[in-house]
Amino acid sequence: MSHPVSNETVEHQLNWRYATKTFDTARPVSDTDWQTLERALVLTPSSFGLQPWKFFVVTDPTVKANLKPATFNQSQVVDASHVVVFAIRRDLDEIEIDRFVARTAEVRGTTIESLSRFRQIMVGFFKSPKMDADEWATRQVYIALGFFMATAAMMGIDTCPIEGFDPAKYDEILGLNALGYGSVVVAAAGHRAAGDKYAAAAKVRFKHEDVIVRI
């Protein structure tokens, strides 16, 4: 399929997007739309395809209320219908690599043995001296954050990315430590309230020529 979405629509939606501060509590993301957004999360590309993450989708009002004080009391995590907690797989190890290799063999109908060289490359990569596996995984999770926000914008769904939260408290509230995961960034999703003054504020970006350099 060529040019499934027009340039005008793309640019309009990316200009329409903003970090929503006030969500309309009466207008949750519909189940159908949320399903598409979850699929977008799952489809996020990652280095090696390793997907060093889980996405915790919080809709339970009590849990959302518990998250609020751990989010510097930002009300987006209560008002938005869906709160995605982007979490990394901590301390990536060979077990995780083997899980991925097994999944690759399963999906592609091949043997684990035929993937042994690919496996060795990954194992070697994570053993390299300068490697910080948690930080590497965190970078991958930020791809997912960008992928999620761009996709939501195309669908006319509002988001608010949130770095201002206490990861240790989130991990405790959501029980992530026991699972071997750790929260690194959050995004609230829903529909903007009519009165959110930030929606009308001029978008602040450096000039095009200060951001893009053509070589």
Place this chain on the structure above:
Amino acid sequence: MSHPVSNETVEHQLNWRYATKTFDTARPVSDTDWQTLERALVLTPSSFGLQPWKFFVVTDPTVKANLKPATFNQSQVVDASHVVVFAIRRDLDEIEIDRFVARTAEVRGTTIESLSRFRQIMVGFFKSPKMDADEWATRQVYIALGFFMATAAMMGIDTCPIEGFDPAKYDEILGLNALGYGSVVVAAAGHRAAGDKYAAAAKVRFKHEDVIVRI
């Protein structure tokens, strides 16, 4: 505008996307499409809105050829019509914060003084003991990478994200050090060649229920 792009189109395009290995050298991204993609890069959200980045767009054939050996000889950086080198602003300092505050005042028609509290919050944030400003900036750049790939997919444009390159060599070839920037990740963009066998390979993702946890 509500639901500007249908769920079906969104899902179709995200499934259509893959890390393109062979680009059609006869089919560059058109100028019009590239303009939209550059605007998407500029519109990428970042924490504080600080945009700690520049995007170096390489189309010059000689420069692309020079990048190839610094990319483990991956031919995507030569065959794709556009190569984006995502670079962080190194060693973020108060000068950079002031540049952003000045731009905010300019775009929003307000005074720099009225933004002094916002400025102080940012200055304090970067002075916090655990802060690694380069790593923080790198995470923001990965938002841009995700934003870029999702947007391109909607437009039917192929991309290949590349972590397998030598940042020090890239910085030298592109002259980034002198500018205070450093390359952290790369994406090639163009149109897939008809024969790229990876286009037909089944997409490997963990099962939905292993990636998404509802709470």
